[in-house]
Amino acid sequence: MLNEANAHCVVVIGASAGGVEALGEILPRLAGDLSIVAVVHLPPDKPSLLTSIFSPRCSLQVKEAEDKEPISSGTIYFAPPDYHVLIEENLHLALSLDEPVHHSRPSIDVLFHSAVDALGVNAKAVLLTGANRDGAAGLAAINAAGGITIVQHPAHALAPEMPSAALSMCRPTHVLPIDAIAALIGQFPQPRRDAR
């Protein structure tokens, strides 16, 4: 059994069109005790291939989020198709079948807004390529709450609309190309096992 995560080592990520390629530049480069909770827009009626794509390529454990699952360190969680995923204050994952937001379920905004409540100033969010506005408001909320926000530079994104929408709503902590994002996440503080 892995350690349960603590708030400062949880990173939320949102991606849409071009997201699988972008995540392919980030997730395989991560190691250690980080926890990632990711929403990628996918068709609602098909099984997701994300775990089978990323499991063999990542050193972190990769799985689909289950309801009431405690967030473990060293694990990447993907939202299951057709469910929103949220983070509760006790750092457990929660699913919901509430209406789509921005025509999306899972929605990045739903995840990011829950991260504001659950993680507060410790929230760290990454918004990548995409062709809609999902995630912009949630990212702005995390920014306003004092969390760290990272947006993929629109000029480097396959679909610039989503990063641009976020930039129109707030001034994020970092606006970077994908390589630099991967390097930055790798430097985030990690939980010290001996502190437990």
Added chain:
Amino acid sequence: MDAQVDTQAHDLLSRVGDIELTMLLEAIYLRYHQDFRGYARASLKRRIAQSLYKFGCPTISRLQERLLHEPTTFTEFLRFITVQVSEMFRDPSFFRSMREVVIPHLATYPSVKIWVAGCSSGEEAYSYAILLKEEGLLDRTIIYATDISSQNLEQAQAGVYAQERIAQFTQNYQRAGGRSSFSDYYAAAYGAATLDRSLKAKLVFSDHSLSTDSVFTEVQLVSCRNVLIYFGDALQDRAIGLFRESLCRKGFLGLGSRETLRFAADAAAFIDVVRAERIYQKC
């Protein structure tokens, strides 16, 4: 949900914080004995925030005042908070497993009782009625379908669904291994589909709360799909405790496709039957 409203609603709720929300849930419990205090907080906050817009209230305190003094508004609020847009035969592979794995066990009982807990507007309960009818069990079955919202129950009892939803229901029915044609089970008129009377005859819709009520009968199957995701840990444990108590020995429990007993207190009282479909059996 309009994304703009959703964002504004969330910002509003963030500003007012948790205090009003806690007081609202307490007030609702004291006034109406509906207990949302054990619900999963993150989703509940979103729905409450959205309800501020629906009811035109600038703050939760204002909403609380209206709900305390206007029972009809509370009825509407309750439906807004609890309604779950479902489909008939949602997750067809689940119902296929029910047909292939669980029904043969149920067929060995002289009479069958099923509890659909949190039935919302009835889609799941009617799906079971069709399934049992096709397997020749409906005549000796009673399906108890329960919910906390009287408006949900009225709609479920009516068994009338918008015509545009029927294509999805039909597709699900076929994928779930339906033995007939879905059109045998409804009559269409004026843009609405009314489900067949013979299905309703064996359905009992009633008011029951997994938060505050206790077990009402012994059943061989409990189906509670995509309800527990809205519950916090303790309330989920309470609900699963009720299912355990209500189920006969070797009785079955079906959950939503992303729900699991793994993190529940009573997990050891059940074994996996069809793991992928979240169908369990009481030991």
